[in-house]
Amino acid sequence: MTEVRFNSVFDIIGPVMIGPSSSHTAGAARIGRVARNIFGEQPEKVTIYLYGSFAKTYHGHGTDMALVGGILGMNPDDADLRNSLKIAYEKGIKVGFVPKNDPTEHPNTTKIVMKNDNHQLTIVGESIGGGNIRVVEIDGFKVSLSMSRPTYVIIQRDVPGVVASVTDLLNREHINISTMTVRRNGKGSQAMMIIEVDEIRHSIESELKELPNILSARYFE
Amino acid sequence: MFYSIKELIEQSKAYPSIADLMIATEIDNTGRNKQEIRRLMERNLDAMEESISKGVAGVKSLTGLTGGEAKKMADYLRAGRFLSGDLVMTAVRNAIAVNEVNAGMGLICATPTAGSAGVLAGVLFAIRDRLNLSHDQQVDFLFTAGAFGLVIGNNAGIAGAEGGCQEEVGSASAMAAAAAVLASGGNVEQASYAVAITLQNLMGLICDPVAGLVEIPCVKRNAMGASQAMVSADMALAGLTSVIPTDEVIEAVRRVGEQMPSAFKETAEGGMATTPTALRLKEEIWGNKDK
Numbered sequence: 430m431t432e433v434r435f436n437s438v439f440d441i442i443g444p445v446m447i448g449p450s451s452s453h454t455a456g457a458a459r460i461g462r463v464a465r466n467i468f469g470e471q472p473e474k475v476t477i478y479l480y481g482s483f484a485k486t487y488h489g490h491g492t493d494m495a496l497v498g499g500i501l502g503m504n505p506d507d508a509d510l511r512n513s514l515k516i517a518y519e520k521g522i523k524v525g526f527v528p529k530n531d532p533t534e535h536p537n538t539t540k541i542v543m544k545n546d547n548h549q550l551t552i553v554g555e556s557i558g559g560g561n562i563r564v565v566e567i568d569g570f571k572v573s574l575s576m577s578r579p580t581y582v583i584i585q586r587d588v589p590g591v592v593a594s595v596t597d598l599l600n601r602e603h604i605n606i607s608t609m610t611v612r613r614n615g616k617g618s619q620a621m622m623i624i625e626v627d628e629i630r631h632s633i634e635s636e637l638k639e640l641p642n643i644l645s646a647r648y649f650e
Numbered sequence: 651m652f653y654s655i656k657e658l659i660e661q662s663k664a665y666p667s668i669a670d671l672m673i674a675t676e677i678d679n680t681g682r683n684k685q686e687i688r689r690l691m692e693r694n695l696d697a698m699e700e701s702i703s704k705g706v707a708g709v710k711s712l713t714g715l716t717g718g719e720a721k722k723m724a725d726y727l728r729a730g731r732f733l734s735g736d737l738v739m740t741a742v743r744n745a746i747a748v749n750e751v752n753a754g755m756g757l758i759c760a761t762p763t764a765g766s767a768g769v770l771a772g773v774l775f776a777i778r779d780r781l782n783l784s785h786d787q788q789v790d791f792l793f794t795a796g797a798f799g800l801v802i803g804n805n806a807g808i809a810g811a812e813g814g815c816q817e818e819v820g821s822a823s824a825m826a827a828a829a830a831v832l833a834s835g836g837n838v839e840q841a842s843y844a845v846a847i848t849l850q851n852l853m854g855l856i857c858d859p860v861a862g863l864v865e866i867p868c869v870k871r872n873a874m875g876a877s878q879a880m881v882s883a884d885m886a887l888a889g890l891t892s893v894i895p896t897d898e899v900i901e902a903v904r905r906v907g908e909q910m911p912s913a914f915k916e917t918a919e920g921g922m923a924t925t926p927t928a929l930r931l932k933e934e935i936w937g938n939k940d941k
Contacts, residue, residue, distance in 0.1 A: 433653070433804050436679050438672050439690060441762045441799035441808070441825070442770075442792050445697040448752030449711075449864035451764040452809050482811040485917045486862030488936050491755060511712075511755050536811040536915060558809030559762040578680070628681040 434557060437577060444560045446505040452537050453483065453490030456556030458510060459576070461499020463564060464541045464552045466647050467582050472543035474523045475500055481536035483556075484528035496539065497524055505560060534565075570612040572623060578607065580649045581634070583622040586642040587613045594640050595622060602633055619644065651675055655801055655845065655896040659838045668832060668841070669790035672797040691789050697759040698748070698771035705747025709754045713935050716865040717754065720747035737776050738880050745772030745876035749869040761792075762799050762808040762821055765864045768872035769822035770795055773830055773879050781833055795829040798845055805897070806904040810857030811916040813907025815871060820852040820903065823875035823882070830883035846892035846899045848882040853899075854906055856914035858921025861932040867922050 435441060446455040465472075477496055479487050487493050491511065498513035501520075509516065517524050535555040542551045553566035564574040567582075574580060585591045592611060599606060605627040613620035637646035652658040652675070658668070665671040676687050706724050710717035723743035726732060732739050745768030752758045752767055761770040774791050777783070783791065802808070802821045810818040827844035836844075852875070860866040892899065913920030922928055 433651075435800050435803040435808075436651070438676050438687075438793060438796035438800065439694075441803060442691065442796040443694050443759055443761075445694060445757060445759045446764060448755050448758055448764050448767075451760040451762075451767075452811060453864075455760065455764065482916045485919070486859065489859070489862030489918070490864065506757060508757070536912070536917075537809070558807060558812060559803070560760050560764075 435559075435561065440559055440561050440577065444505055446560060447508060447510050450490040451560040452556040452558050453486065453492045454495045454510070455505035455560035456537065456558075456562050457483075457492045457495035457539070458499040458503060458505040459560065459562045460539060460554035460556060460564070461496040461541065462502060462504065463499075463554065463562070463576055463649065464543060464550070465500045465502055466649060467552060467567065468543045468550045469645050469647065470545065471520065472500065472522060472545055474544040476525045476527060476542040478527045478529050478540040478542075480529050480531060480533040480538040480540075483537050483539055484530070487526070487528070493526055496541070500541070500543070567621065570621065572610055572612075574623060574625075576649055579626045579628070581622070581624040581626070581637065581646060582649070583624070583637060583646045584644045585620050585622060586644065587617050587620040588642055591620070591640075591642045592622065595624070595637065595643075598633060598636060598640065599624070599626070604628070604633070651679065652797070652801065653804060655798070655842050655900070658797060658801055659842060662838050667790065667794070668797050668838060669793035672793040688789060691792050694759045694792060695788055697757060698761075699775060701748045701751045701756065701758045701767070702744045702771060702775055704756060705749075705751045706743065709750050709756065711750065711753035711863075711865055712755060713861070713863060713865070715753075715860070715863060715931065716869050717750050719869070720750055734877070737780060738877050741772045741776035741876040741880055742873040744775050745769055745872040746869055748772065749864075749872045753863070753865045753869065761795070762803060762825070763810075763818050765810060765868050766819045766822035766872060766875065768869075769819060769875040769879060770826045770829070772872065772876035773826040776876075776880070777830060777833065783833060787833065791829045791833050794832050795825040798828040798841070799825040802845070802900055802903075805900045807907055813904065814910050814914050815855040815857040816849075816852050816903055817907050818857065819871045819875040820849055820855060823852060823879045824848040826876065826879035827882040827886070830879060831886050834883065834887060836887050840886040842896045843891050844882045844886035846894065846896040847885055847890070848878055849899045849903055850892070850894070851878055851882070853903060856910065856921050857916045858914060858923045859916060859918055860923050860928040861935050862918040862923070866928075
């Protein structure tokens with residue numbers, strides 16, 4: 430076996446979702462929702478690049494509706510997914526789709542670029558089957574996030590002591606870290622921390638946000 | 651955690667059933683407690699049953715390409731004159747129902763995917779009454795299927811885009827066959843043979859959705875997956891085995907998936923998707939949007 434991709438019985442049985450395709454609809458909605466959550470607010474402009482099978486069949490599978498639904502905060506079982514393009518239009522969100530021919534590692538890959546007046550985020554996600562996803566790139570940083578276990582995504586100023594203050598807080602709350610990735614754009618600018626933790630327990634998202642030099646903190650279950 | 655069918659069988663000996671091993675593994679992997687895990691699975695079960703009722707009552711897809719055929723099967727079943735057995739026909743009706751609901755952007759439970767959601771639900775709700783399965787036994791059926799599905803998913807795949815329909819409806823059918831064997835009183839070795847028989851028979855099946863939609867041939871492929879699962883389960887229960895060990899069959903599915911050209915992996919560039927009629931339908935449905 431090359432790689433353990435599925436760890437939970439619910440990766441195989443489930444999710445309960447709106448059809449028609451777990452990889453092209455449910456997985457797409459999940460990628461959109463993760464992108465929106467990391468971005469932290471409603472974007473004004475979204476450009477969605479589609480690769481491989483996503484590029485060839487996104488109309489037919491409702492991938493466009495699902496990605497935008499996710500970006501609007503919808504879950505894969507939300508009956509409003511099919512109306513998402515209209516809802517985004519009504520909210521004044523500009524959405525563009527760009528099918529690409531470039532080869533990618535996984536056939537169902539999308540790159541989502543979200544913009545507001547003050548910030549921009551680029552996220553690359555793969556839909557690996559059965560509604561399961563992997564986030565492989567955030568703002569040019571290579572990552573590998575399954576989003577199948579509880580995860581904190583933290584954006585901070587790149588100054589000394591921030592990582593320690595976050596791990597101190599996790600320690601005080603008896604939260605065990607399973608993986609941790611720290612990346613930055615450049616010295617002294619912004620950095621990103623992605624922390625996967627072992628157990629589902631109450632989120633300390635708000636406590637994290639209170640720490641000095643933390644710009645945003647998001648929690649995913 | 652178990653990473654092969656061999657390990658699954660070995661580890662299951664320490665538990666009353668495969669379902670119990672699956673739940674214990676899930677507790678280990680996620681930290682969720684047993685009650686919560688069972689509750690989540692019950693929600694999946696409810697969604698499956700509801701999608702069958704909805705599909706049998708009659709639905710239409712957004713494009714109108716599919717829909718209404720589960721209802722035809724139900725009428726045919728009620729008329730009482732059919733060639734194959736009533737349980738196989740019921741499984742077929744159920745599978746079509748779920749996938750018609752799926753194509754209509756309705757609510758379904760992906761098992762393992764949405765495109766193959768009809769197979770497991772189709773089989774379970776066909777054999778439930780014959781085997782007098784209690785609510786708990788129905789939930790266990792899903793944990794059992796999930797255990798076999800995890801091994802197949804981690805060693806081959808579950809997405810048509812990655813390895814063709816053999817990995818999508820094929821996985822679903824193999825999972826359903828294994829769970830049906832155990833629900834019917836067979837042992838884990840027989841369940842494993844049912845997986846091997848099913849995957850051998852569906853090996854090489856391509857993913858070729860007409861107009862890129864999960865409708866043609868997907869809906870009827872689910873009917874085929876459900877009927878193959880029933881037949882494989884019966885063969886295994888009758889004592890038929892597989893000379894090639896199940897783990898080697900799964901490995902062969904992975905290899906075939908890798909060797910399969912991308913035209914046959916959900917890109918709508920081959921098979922049924924490039925027949926003249928399919929190309930015409932594609933133009934009618936998406937022609938304007940693409941321009």
